[in-house]
Amino acid sequence: MILKRVSAIAISMLMAVSMAGCGAKAPSNEGEGASVATNGEGTIKIGLITPKTGSVAQYGIAVDNATALAVKEINEAGGINGREIELISYDNKGDATESINLFNRLVDNDEIVALLGPVISSNALAIGPLADEKGIPMITPTGTSLDITPGYDYVYRACYTDPYQGSIMAKFANENLKVKTASILYNTGSDYSVGLAEAFKETFEAAGGTITNYEGYTADDKEFKAVLTNIKAGSPEVLFIPDYYNTVGLIAGQVKEVGLDTIMLGGDGWDGVQENYGELVEGSYFVNHYAADDTAEIVKNFVDNYTEMFEGTRPNAFAALGYDATKILAAAIEKAGTEDKAAIKDAIAATDMDCVTGHVTFDENGDPQKSVTILKMKDGVSVLETKVQ
Missing domain, CATH: 3.40.50.2300 (Response regulator)
Known part of the structure; x- marks a missing residue:
């Protein structure tokens, strides 16, 4: 484990040096930043790195859409302690090197207070060491690889591990x-x-x-x-x-x-x-990670709102996890009451809240402790069978 961790850090640092750095969709310019909230003074800047083009774009777009929905809901409800979230979303095309470049841009140029993503495990593995080194709170919605979080104080995930x-x-x-x-x-x-x-x-x-x-x-x-x-x-x-x-x-x-x-x-x-x-x-x-036919009110509201915002598109598990990761991060920033990144990191660690994909707390590695949904294929569709703790 130690050797693997050191290797991940070394690779990420070398790559950074060598490179330097649906309906109504969230704005996207294939790698250019896109703000969901109004730009200007007083906004809280959160970065999102997700593939919107390329072979895994279907996963990234789902996360991008759901994150936009969550930010919209939070801002319409008054934002975080009266301040709007400014979501700066970049397309990494599912590429680790591109992810590193975009992360450096988000930190150095955009001055984000926290990061959502990356979405794919290999990309999250490349960014995790850098986020921890620079003290940027990071939540990957869907990076399931076991090695993403252990040993990193600033790195969390919204999904369970493989x-x-x-x-x-x-x-x-x-x-x-x-x-x-x-x-x-x-x-x-x-x-x-x-x-x-x-x-x-x-x-x-x-x-x-x-x-x-x-x-x-x-x-x-x-x-x-x-x-x-x-x-x-x-x-x-x-x-x-x-x-x-x-x-x-x-x-x-x-x-x-x-x-x-x-x-x-x-x-x-x-x-x-x-x-x-x-x-x-x-x-x-x-x-x-969840069932779209779950009768829990939090799930029904999410499915209804997502379907309405994205013209009948049914949210998949990537969308549910993207939505939860955004809500967890926003709640932590609100609880911290400051943009101090160490305080935000500590507030994420203390998470204890109901989410679309289950009631979430975090263990010492930054991995969520929650129930797991089992779906059954019935008459050509997946339906909720049970939840296993």
Whole structure:
């Protein structure tokens, strides 16, 4: 862990030196700053680094939209201690080097008091050491990599970690589904997939369950029938596939083709699987950060307001986490009663509030302690099954 941490810091510093530094969407100029609130004296400047273009733009735009909604609501309610938030949002295109450049620009030129983002784990890993070194409070809405927060006093996240959700899904399989056998099929080249797979295996076996197959594939693989046939021979009650929805859809189709009769399980990377693969994953379960059909008032209000602001677009989990991260940060600044960054950091650490994705407190690493939502695919859509603490 120490070696990894030192490496992250060294890489980030070297990169910094070498480079120097929906409807009614929030303003965006593909890398240029965009202020949601009125510019001028008395505003509280908060930075946002998120991909609005590039291969992961769908995630970044959801966060950008939800952050704009949260800032709009806060400002319309009187701002923070009577002062409006000025949100300065930049497009990093999902690139770590670009993220470092934009972070330096936000700190040195824009003079932000705190940072929301980055959205992608690799980008958050690049910025975390710099934020801590410069004493800039940072909350990544959706960076799930285990290494983002430990050892950094100024770095927090609104989402749970990869191993945490893997363990929760194993707990759900054991305690809720009452299954005793499981197979795991994971992407060996993805830290996300590996982290979930290892955590699921450890927790499931610790509860007395048996892993009948622990099989890997690469990101380039498109043919899974041979490995699925091996898994079929073990007759697992559930098959855990911790990957992103496009790959899951491809695997799910071949699960049907080989006649593997099992319940498929997944992580938050499944969010979106219902769009094109709902029929293939019917009856499956996956971990997520919230359920849009949750009847809790805070969730209903968020979904309604987001849908209205962005012309019928249904907010996904990235949006919910972006919204929560903004509300957490704003509440901390208000509680601190000052723009002193150390005071804001301490106020974030003391968070104890209801959010769209659950009631949030933080542990010593800056990771949220909250319930995890389990969704079930039913009639082609994801619906709330339960929440696991």
